[in-house]
Amino acid sequence: MSSIPDPFGLAAAALLAVGFYGFVTHRHPLRRLLAINIFGNGVFMTLILVARWMPGGPDPIPHAMVLTGIVIAVSATAFGLALVRRSMTQEDGDRREPDDD
Amino acid sequence: MTLFDSVLALLIAILAWRSVTAPDLYRGIVLFITLGLMLALSWARLDAPDLALAEAAIGAGLLGILLLSTWRVLQRAAPRQGSDEPASYAVRWLAVVGSTVFGGTVAVALYGLQVGSDRAGAEALASLDLAGIDQPVTAVLLNFRSYDTLLEMGVLLMALIGALLIRSPLAYEPWHGDTAVESPLMSVLAKVFTPIVVLVGIFLVWAGAYGPGGAFQGGAVLAGAGVLLLLCRRLYGDADATLLLRGLLVLGVTAFIVIGLLLMPWQGAFLAYPPGLVYVLLVVIEFSLAVSIALSLLLLFTGTHAVRAVRS
Amino acid sequence: MNLLLILLPVLPAVMALGALSGLLGPRGTTCAVLVTSALALVLAGVGADGLHLDWLLLGTSLGLDATGRALLAVAALVWGAAAISSRPLFAGEAGPRYSMCFLLTLAANLGVLIAQDVAAFYVSFAVMTYAAYGLVVHDGTDEAVRAGRIYLVLSVAGECLLLSGMFLLAAEAGNATAAEMGAAYAVLTHPELVAGLLLAGFAVKMGILPLHVWLPLAHPAAPVPASAVLSGLIVKGGLLGWLRFLPDGEPALVLPGDVLAMLGLAGAVLAALIGCFQHRAKTVLAYSTVSQMGLLALPVGLLVAGRGEAALLIPVIALFAVHHALAKGALFLAMDHLKGYRPLLAAVTVLPVLALVGAPFTSGLVAKGALKSVMPDALATLVTLSSVTTTLLLLRFLVLAWPRRDSQTVELRRVAVAAWLLLIAAGLVLPWAMADAVHRDYAFQPGVLRDAVWPLLAGMIVAAVAARAIRPWWRFPEGDVVAPVERLLIRVHGALAHVLEDVLRAVPGPPQRLLSRSILSRLLGLREPGIPWVGLQLLALILLLPVLYLLAA
Amino acid sequence: MSALYEAMPLWVLMTSLVTAVLVFIAGEPWQRLRVVFNVTGAVLKLVLVGIMLRGVHHGHEFAVHLPLLPDLAIVLRADALTMLFATLSAVLWLVTTIYALAYLEHAPNRARFFGFFSLCVTATMGIATAGNLFTFFIFYEMLTLATWPLVVHRGVSRSMTAGRAYLQYTLAGGAVFLLGVVLIYALSGSGDFVAGGHLRHLADDHSGMLILIFVLLVAGLGVKAALVPLHGWLPTAMVAPAPVSALLHAVAVVKAGAFGIVRVVYDVYGVDLVQSLGLGDMLAVAASITIIYGSVRAIQQTDLKRRLAFSTVSQVSYITLGIAVGSPLATIGGLVHLVHQGLMKITLFFCAGGYAETHGIHAIRELDGIGRRMPWTTAMFTLGAFGMIGVPPLAGFITKWHLGLGAVSAGQYWVILVLLASTVLNAVYFLPLLHRVWFRASRQEDNGVGEAPPGLLGPILFTGVASVAAGLFAAFAWSPLGWVELIVEREY
Amino acid sequence: MTDWISSMFIIAGVGFFLAGTVGLLRFPDVFTRLHALTKADNTGLGLLGVGVALQGQSFRLAVLIALIWFLAVTASSIACHLVARHNLHSEEGER
């Protein structure tokens, strides 16, 4: 087990916290997507840490999970961005429901 | 080395915080791209080379350019909307407290984790030779947990269909050659860089078998090349897709499923490769995946059904 | 022969339905009544042994005891005469309705006569009461409607008393017939309560003192033939009830028997006195019925109290009942024929009057004589005193009913007068035929003759003196006690209605008012939480789960 | 016996269900076909019920088990008590169908009406033949669902509010009843109807719970049996067309509640358990309050059908009173009133429907002198009214007679007072009606319209004569009273 | 011995980077800042590359680093050109 607390663990926790904060406080959908991606990176960081702490070399399974996760996150975010583009460029009238208060 | 790691970790934390609380959207996006690069670096440090490549290529690169181009579209549509006021004071304060507690719990949980040695990973490493590929991550991706990879390709396809349905493409109109807009350097960029990038991409796909790399990273780099050509007005997004293009798009998934279904009666299990043919099959699958991923990511970027070269 | 018994009530009932639909014209109705009367007469003459039908109603048993047969004969005569005289009414505008009521009452009356068991008797008794309402209210005038309403109220009250008495009786003794009544009472836990209830129930119909108020109102309001039947026969229904469903000589029933006797005697005297101060002939006759029924209640009271053996008392009661029915029926029917100025007919009406008073050589003599013979002599003198009051009453009637010279002549209906005369003749002859030898020769003893004459003379003297002394002839309101009581009841009803109104308004309406407006509106005002709040709640949830797990561990 | 014969209750149910389906499918234009379906369905059901009646009379047990859950089955069983209610429903369904066909001659949405109408009867048959509490509850709620569309059939806002009130009461009642049923199944493991009840062994240590469950069950059933606080929906539901208010609110729905209470008291709890827990008196008091309250409110009503509705509220509680008193005679009185009240009340509602249809008479003061122009309808109305009061030769008297005797033999003398009070009150609100009908001159000018059309008059006459016959030939073996005596003798 | 030389190269590289960063912070407008960045950082990168290649002791690594350096230089110069053009155009547009 690593002797001193691995700095990246704190980084992962920080990413998760900031991601959650961003998701909750931001109203603009793009910023919220950013926050979600940051949260995602935090999760991937956790996975990699878990992989690294296994004795006997990095564990390939969490790595595969992260890779799949990244691809899914990117494709979902791309789709989200397309949605944001469409919702923003529509004529302002019915663009945004008064959903975020 | 821990000093470097701690600095890197601190940098990541600060970048993330600044990116989220950036006053305006553009600054947020730029900081997010830098964060992506820093993450790639940190994952390299955490000896996960494949992931560093993937993060750099997909997370920072492709996602970055997507974010920037979306921002530009938003900028043109509704200039002032980037920096609208955040939620009420109470919400923000509660969110801060809540997320710090959450972060703290996760940190405590992580460090309290007693990671044992009898893990699926150890077993994976042990039976690596059966997998026909000696790069562990690719072996897991294509052989041990190939089902996940297959489904993931499905996700990519669905996201693409979704993006197409929205019909708000980033397509750049075909270039009509008025030099006032275009700088001469663009053609240099296209001519010099594109072959190199494509070469690196193909190399990455091939290198997946024995070292860091693989279909995803290679595919992403190839997509990057495509984006470069788009930006340099050599390619443009087009509405009607030919059968061939759609074929290439679904090549990855179909190849995977067809191979799995065909082999099932003999091998007794879905996606169980005969020992002899393992390597060949995996390479075939790897390349078809790479092609599909590259094309999907490119079309995800343009948001159109197809891309077509510019007839100069 | 006994199958004919069941035919008695059924035939007129079926005819009544026919009358309602208008298929049976006025002629048809009268014929129906006459046929039934003829059948009744035959049965009365021949007599019929008991018949038990366990499938009808609650297991009915029919039969003709002595009083039954006597009254059946009288009923046949009176109903026949009444039907003939009400022929114009059958043909009238409300003919079908009147004939239906007439036939239904006839059927029920015959039913009462032949029913032996408790349930069947009560069935016919109730139908008779409600059908009679149709006769009382026939004219449709306000006075008739008021009389009808009071009649109904009291009848329903009477029915309730009867019903509860019967429940108590039948609960322990089952659907007992008249014959087993003695045994039934022995097994009862509260015989005096049952007897009291039954006595009171039938007393309403008989018009015994406190409950008589409906009679003076109902009989005058009803058309003439109807009131003849009402006074003559339907009232007797109560008597039959007493005779059949009250055992004679039960030790426990002394008190009710004496009370009945006292009320009967008081009724006989008081009713006659009140009757004198009435201003309509039919009301006077009604009061005379009340007083005669009081007289009749006396021997029944004695019978129930066990102060005389049944074998003696019952024939006397039957005789007196027959005598009264015929005389009173004739008098009421006479009212029809006294409209025009016909002194000869008026003279004939004096005959039933004399009979009622108990003048010598009339049916009254033998009936009253028989009555006194079975009485202890103290009561006998009181009975003779009641003859005085009866004389006064009937003199008042004659004064009122005597046709004026100036009243316009009304075309006489030959057949009706003939029937009426037949009735009077029967009235004179029948009691004599029925009375057995003992009564007959008792009637001709000197003392009895003397007792028969002096009350007559005394009555005339008092009437003459009173006529002069009381210049403005007092006016007692018809139905005396009822007017104030009615006003009181109306006021109480008004107050009760208001109280009820407030109570009902206070009771909450259907459930939606339970959810008061404010809660519902606040609930419905709920708006969707925004995403920030949702995010916070989710965060709180995720942090809470591990804490709960640790707590539970 | 062949399995087919054994499953007779199911076929009885199916006849009206199939009719309902066919009528729904036939839809609006096929008027003639729909009449054929309805009448054949009704007649077939009557025949089957007749066969079952004979079977049960000879002591044959019909039973059908449909396993729903491992330890729970839908049981359709025909015992003597079932046949009482089933025969009543089958007979009155035929009569009311004929009446409805004539009544709704030119009304819209008739296919929908008759479809739901047959569904209601299926539910009523289900309630009658239910073998355990679970099946009873299924058909009890199905009845609510099937009757709601009939109450709101006219579609005007008034019937909508009536529909809403109806549902609020019945659904709330259904929920409470469900809770009770679940508790019974949890406590005793089974809810089967067993003569004499199956909860006696729990009496000693679960008495508190048993009382709670009884209160829940009676409250749930009380809504449909229109016990006082829960009766609000019945008068408002009078907005529905006459055949609906006749069959449903005077016979099917209200009787389902009363029948439920009978089943709970006799076949779930058992009479002696109910008496020992003191629940009998509670129920008797509730029933008495309803009787008095119903009659008092009826006096105040000016609309004919509302007065009849309140009279139903009070009359149905005779059944509950008879059961609550508990002695065999009172039970006979209560049960036989189930049939008698059905016959008499349906006659009254038919007459009310006849008046409304031919002369447009709704308020009581418009009834003056109708007797002259509609003698037969009014005669039947009079018979029904007298029956309600309890005048002897009619059916009402038989019930009062037995209730009275039962009360006395059970030593509950105050019940007689209640009976008498209700007789007086009934007289107070029926006799003026009769007086007005016969002895008042009619105000409306004579527009040549005489008696009700044969389609309406036939059923009126049938039910009127039936109520008289039920009274007159009560002691007959095949009369309602005879059958009830058979039930009482078999059950206890 | 080679360590000395490589450390010398690396320190020079860092020095150039330092200059570039100071330039970035201090220079007034876009064009001057662009100038500082591309010139200083590229040379710094070159020096660093040589230093690291010396450390790496393998010819193949050296070629790779050279290729990377070449790519970095071309990319940053083109980027600087485009940014400059864009700002030039936008300023013209504003005036």
Next chain:
Amino acid sequence: MTEHLPVLAVFLPLLGGVLQFLLGSRGLPVWPLAVAALTVGCVLLLVGAVGSNGSIEHAIGGWDPPLGIRLRADGLAAVMLLLTAVVGAAVSVYALGPHGKASPQATHFWALWLLLWGSLNALFLSADLFNIYVTLELVTLSAIPLVLLAGPGKTVAAALRYLQFALFGSLLYLLGVAITYGLAGSLDLALVGPALADGGLAAGLAAGCLIGGVLVKAAIVPCHVWLPPAHGNAPAAVSAVLSALVVKAAVYLLLRFWTEPLAGLSGTLVAQLLGALGAAAIFYGSIQAFRQERLKLVVAYSTVAQLGYMLLFFPLAVSQAWDGAVYHGLAHGVAKASLFLATGNVIAYVGHDRLRELRGLDRPLALSVFAFGLASVSIMGLPPSGGFVAKWLLLSAAVETGQWWWAVVLIIGGLLAAAYIIRVLRYAFLQAPGPAVDVQGPVPSAVMAWPATLLGLLAILMGFTAAPTLALLGGLPGATS
């Protein structure tokens, strides 16, 4: 041969969807229907196999867990597959109407629909934590574009909000998987249990994240805000599938996690919390449903409310409650699909679904209104319907375990459901000059009307024949624990 069935059940629709995307609109009505028929056949065979000889396993790639991923079809999975097949078949037939060959984006609809069907089958069959993450993503990312098919204009905001919540939920779930892998070193549901049982804070956090993530996907009350706009604006066929299956899959996952990986954790307090969430869902959903002015929103909020019932299993945790919760899932699935299809017919005919102007519909749309009526009987939990049997089982469980307050919740829930359903049915019966018409569509053809009616009838039939389904389900897994 039987152990290949799970693979076929997953990959037939997936391959069908991909090829549909490839072929474009050429093979339109025939190809998707053929694939649908094949899938239904395959699922029925699988269910039959599970029914006869217990759960079927299939290790993919020949690698046994913990290394490889295994597909497992046990009772619960079989029942959910059956539900998906039934609702899927009905929706496919229905979709021939609005999404026929001529309609715009028909190819995309059918491609996405088949992909969604495949991913649903994959999710129900998967027994691997990470694989469940991927299938969850598959389901979401095929559902959201389907919502867009109702015209991007008015559904983009709803789709965006749905995506945000879905993404966040998945990543939260992935965090849970990460920590679980850290603890247990394996991803298979069965193998993870013991490690989680004694994991302390980490295990608690992992369970919290797993449950939290799935709660977001299951739209349980605090995180339900994305469901009504999405289900309310989606095309009828899509909202039917979303409400009946997609949201149900998330709750299925909750049931699966509770009885397998998290079984070891002492979750009494958490169970009461989940029960409370369920009750809050029932009350809040019903009250909101009562407020809505649009028919589809009423039905959408009704979904939010009805899902609360399935959560009541956790505090009761007896085998009867298990049967009740799962059976409620089935009954609600069938009934809700019928409701949405019927609503679709109304909208196709009248052009809008503003409740107040939907008077007098029972004449032209007799069959659809009849279907709506039948389905609402099951939603209200009144006999004779599947909903009632489920309510009965839950009630008996609540009474047997002595937790009477859940019984009260069930009863009041039923009444509230009746309140908002009757408010809708009322308009069908109201006699008025006929519905206000925006754009007069044709009277819905047989192919659109009959699926709703058949589903409605099935919902009622489920009230009579619960025994075979519950036998297939098998009792509470690990009932002994």
